[in-house]
Amino acid sequence: MLENLKIGILGGGQLGAMLMRHAIDFGLRVSIMDKDPHAPCSHYTSSFFCGDPASFEAVLEFGKDLDVITIEKEAVNIKALRQLEKQGVKVFPSPDTIEVIQDKFIQKQFLLSHNIPVAPGEAVQGKNDLYQYENKLPVCLKKRRDGYDGYGVMVLKTKEDIEAAFDAPCVVEELVDIKHEIAVIVARNEDGAVVCYDPVMMAFSEDKFILDYQIAPAQIDEGILKEATTLAEKVADALQLVGILAVEMFVTKDNRLLVNEMAPRPHNSGHHTIEASTTSQYEQLLRAILGLPLGATGLHFPSLMLNVLDNDALNADRPGKLKRLLDVPGAHLHWYGKEGRRAGRKIGHVTVTDNTIENVIAKAELIRKILN
Amino acid sequence: MLENLKIGILGGGQLGAMLMRHAIDFGLRVSIMDKDPHAPCSHYTSSFFCGDPASFEAVLEFGKDLDVITIEKEAVNIKALRQLEKQGVKVFPSPDTIEVIQDKFIQKQFLLSHNIPVAPGEAVQGKNDLYQYENKLPVCLKKRRDGYDGYGVMVLKTKEDIEAAFDAPCVVEELVDIKHEIAVIVARNEDGAVVCYDPVMMAFSEDKFILDYQIAPAQIDEGILKEATTLAEKVADALQLVGILAVEMFVTKDNRLLVNEMAPRPHNSGHHTIEASTTSQYEQLLRAILGLPLGATGLHFPSLMLNVLDNDALNADRPGKLKRLLDVPGAHLHWYGKEGRRAGRKIGHVTVTDNTIENVIAKAELIRKILN
Numbered sequence: 001m002l003e004n005l006k007i008g009i010l011g012g013g014q015l016g017a018m019l020m021r022h023a024i025d026f027g028l029r030v031s032i033m034d035k036d037p038h039a040p041c042s043h044y045t046s047s048f049f050c051g052d053p054a055s056f057e058a059v060l061e062f063g064k065d066l067d068v069i070t071i072e073k074e075a076v077n078i079k080a081l082r083q084l085e086k087q088g089v090k091v092f093p094s095p096d097t098i099e100v101i102q103d104k105f106i107q108k109q110f111l112l113s114h115n116i117p118v119a120p121g122e123a124v125q126g127k128n129d130l131y132q133y134e135n136k137l138p139v140c141l142k143k144r145r146d147g148y149d150g151y152g153v154m155v156l157k158t159k160e161d162i163e164a165a166f167d168a169p170c171v172v173e174e175l176v177d178i179k180h181e182i183a184v185i186v187a188r189n190e191d192g193a194v195v196c197y198d199p200v201m202m203a204f205s206e207d208k209f210i211l212d213y214q215i216a217p218a219q220i221d222e223g224i225l226k227e228a229t230t231l232a233e234k235v236a237d238a239l240q241l242v243g244i245l246a247v248e249m250f251v252t253k254d255n256r257l258l259v260n261e262m263a264p265r266p267h268n269s270g271h272h273t274i275e276a277s278t279t280s281q282y283e284q285l286l287r288a289i290l291g292l293p294l295g296a297t298g299l300h301f302p303s304l305m306l307n308v309l310d311n312d313a314l315n316a317d318r319p320g321k322l323k324r325l326l327d328v329p330g331a332h333l334h335w336y337g338k339e340g341r342r343a344g345r346k347i348g349h350v351t352v353t354d355n356t357i358e359n360v361i362a363k364a365e366l367i368r369k370i371l372n
Numbered sequence: 373m374l375e376n377l378k379i380g381i382l383g384g385g386q387l388g389a390m391l392m393r394h395a396i397d398f399g400l401r402v403s404i405m406d407k408d409p410h411a412p413c414s415h416y417t418s419s420f421f422c423g424d425p426a427s428f429e430a431v432l433e434f435g436k437d438l439d440v441i442t443i444e445k446e447a448v449n450i451k452a453l454r455q456l457e458k459q460g461v462k463v464f465p466s467p468d469t470i471e472v473i474q475d476k477f478i479q480k481q482f483l484l485s486h487n488i489p490v491a492p493g494e495a496v497q498g499k500n501d502l503y504q505y506e507n508k509l510p511v512c513l514k515k516r517r518d519g520y521d522g523y524g525v526m527v528l529k530t531k532e533d534i535e536a537a538f539d540a541p542c543v544v545e546e547l548v549d550i551k552h553e554i555a556v557i558v559a560r561n562e563d564g565a566v567v568c569y570d571p572v573m574m575a576f577s578e579d580k581f582i583l584d585y586q587i588a589p590a591q592i593d594e595g596i597l598k599e600a601t602t603l604a605e606k607v608a609d610a611l612q613l614v615g616i617l618a619v620e621m622f623v624t625k626d627n628r629l630l631v632n633e634m635a636p637r638p639h640n641s642g643h644h645t646i647e648a649s650t651t652s653q654y655e656q657l658l659r660a661i662l663g664l665p666l667g668a669t670g671l672h673f674p675s676l677m678l679n680v681l682d683n684d685a686l687n688a689d690r691p692g693k694l695k696r697l698l699d700v701p702g703a704h705l706h707w708y709g710k711e712g713r714r715a716g717r718k719i720g721h722v723t724v725t726d727n728t729i730e731n732v733i734a735k736a737e738l739i740r741k742i743l744n
Contacts (some may be wrong), residue, residue, distance in 0.1 A: 024392060043401050045418065048418060334397050335374050
């Protein structure tokens with residue numbers, strides 16, 4: 001059965017590669033499209049297509065003989081996906097879901113219309129519109145489309161920052177007084193069955209808005225955590241999601257939950273599920289889109305996930321540092337094998353597991369010293 | 373670093389596919405050769421070569437630009453591997469190690485020469501030599517070369533069985549009075565560092581000598597288990613192994629350990645390490661052959677691994693049965709995606725994990741009912 005399904009993934013980065021890892025577990029045949037001919041996934045399938053997932057023609061050509069298409073990035077051509085659906089290809093998450101999430105302002109409006117609390121924000125067309133906020137600084141400025149890994153997000157503190165701001169359609173958000181940032185991964189299948197992973201706590205690098213590390217389970221009040229999973233399930237239902245969805249939330253200083261952003265695909269905040277959960281987020285996505293029962297989401301043990309960024313300290317001795325890292329028991333290296341160098345880029349991650357959260361944190365500190 | 377290494381695997385079956393799964397974790401570039409153009413691995417690399425790993429020319433051509441070659445089956449061309457070594461390609465396990473293990477009689481002689489206890493056996497050239505055992509029946513007959521998954525093993529009970537026996541160079545073994553069959557996976561790197569996994573207990577199907585299920589940790593006397601790991605480490609040292617080695621042993625009714633067979637590659641008895649151990653046997657193999665530190669081998673929880681064979685009961689409703697199986701929490705399906713049908717062939721496995729061995733066994737019984 002499973003080997004007869006032709007699956008397609010739009011996007012061939014590390015998320016796609018980790019999805020391939022789990023596609024192997026199910027004996028699946030997977031085609032992958034990415035515009036970079038050297039993308040990580042280009043090595044891991046006999047069916048790699050070099051093409052832009054944002055191109056109508058490329059997506060239509062890629063998908064025409066597939067049974068099911070999924071995504072590992074949001075910047076995909078919705079029109080082509082709708083056309084493919086008409087031709088009988090299953091597209092999960094649905095083009096409607098992806099379209100809502102592609103635009104951060106529409107995403108926010110959608111959540112508000114379903115009574116889901118969000119960080120307040122307004123749409124602007126470009127830089128000229130920003131001067132009206134001069135007396136309301138600081139604010140957070142986010143490009144409406146195509147942001148990822150902190151690209152497309154900046155904080156405006158001064159009039160000079162406005163001069164240097166993105167000149168593109170953006171959302172301007174007031175800076176929320178945040179106590180914690182958490183994320184919940186939720187999965188939903190065609191039958192409407194929903195399962196949630198335990199919320200994780202995230203810490204971002206101060207300057208780059210790129211996820212620095214993540215701890216699971218989140219070490220915060222149980223009541224808030226329960227509320228967070230209820231909220232994530234509500235969002236999945238509202239979107240009529242088929243697939244998986246990462247819901248990033250703020251916990252404000254007065255203990256309110258606000259949905260910050262969503263991603264309808266495997267997410268950095270769920271990498272730990274590979275080692276720490278009964279069912280990884282990647283297997284869960286495959287289950288959800290292939291009409292298989294959703295898997296158990298329980299955490300086996302505490303974990304901490306640390307992103308590895310391309311930087312001078314690491315590059316001074318990559319082989320030596322990676323060897324020392326691999327000598328830490330319970331340090332699980334995921335090295336993305338990206339070609340070339342670009343400072344600040346995610347090039348891997350390490351998931352640390354152990355029996356207690358204290359041990360996990362101690363090991364993570366050791367690993368951070370090794371890598372830096 | 374890791375992404376610049378060109379790795380090759382001889383053999384492209386399910387063991388190779390599971391090795392690919394872990395090669396993705398390290399961002400490796402992997403070429404794979406198998407004589408079957410539709411082998412499971414053919415889908416999971418951009419660098420698949422259709423060729424016979426037993427062919428001198430094919431292996432030489434396959435390996436000429438690689439940095440490191442390893443195997444997922446023993447039936448490979450030793451002469452070509454020796455030639456590649458001279459050309460600077462690292463071959464792990466070494467051609468010497470593979471050559472010793474390729475021939476079950478030489479393997480036995482090797483073990484005896486290192487004072488490692490084995491089931492007593494004698495070499496015969498063909499069927500005509502078997503009549504001398506007519507008065508010593510029953511005996512176990514094993515082809516010296518190219519046996520796998522029970523192919524190449526038979527028990528001779530009567531003179532009629534001799535008539536129907538293999539007419540090939542074989543080993544004739546006396547039938548040992550066995551209490552248990554266990555296996556130990558041991559890893560060793562170029563520096564001579566050695567790590568062992570906990571022994572597992574195996575149960576074979578009565579008629580086919582194919583592994584039916586496997587329990588980890590083995591539920592037998594601690595002293596014997598300790599002795600078994602010591603023995604496995606001794607074998608790894610004797611072979612000057614670089615890579616991983618599965619050592620299958622008999623525990624006799626009088627509590628002696630006898631080495632039955634060895635395999636210098638990932639092995640069916642170690643599949644459970646994917647979910648149940650800190651480091652899977654596949655990652656461990658990659659660590660051993662790439663000069664990386666060996667990984668921790670601890671078991672997180674009890675597990676039972678059940679082979680899934682191609683049979684009529686399963687084929688009556690593969691989709692329905694697989695769905696019911698995937699609905700059992702902690703049942704980890706590995707479906708090999710093999711093409712075509714052949715009764716009795718291994719087409720997948722399920723690793724069941726839970727907190728107690730009793731729960732694991734209960735779940736495994738449920739799964740067996742589902743599959744049959």
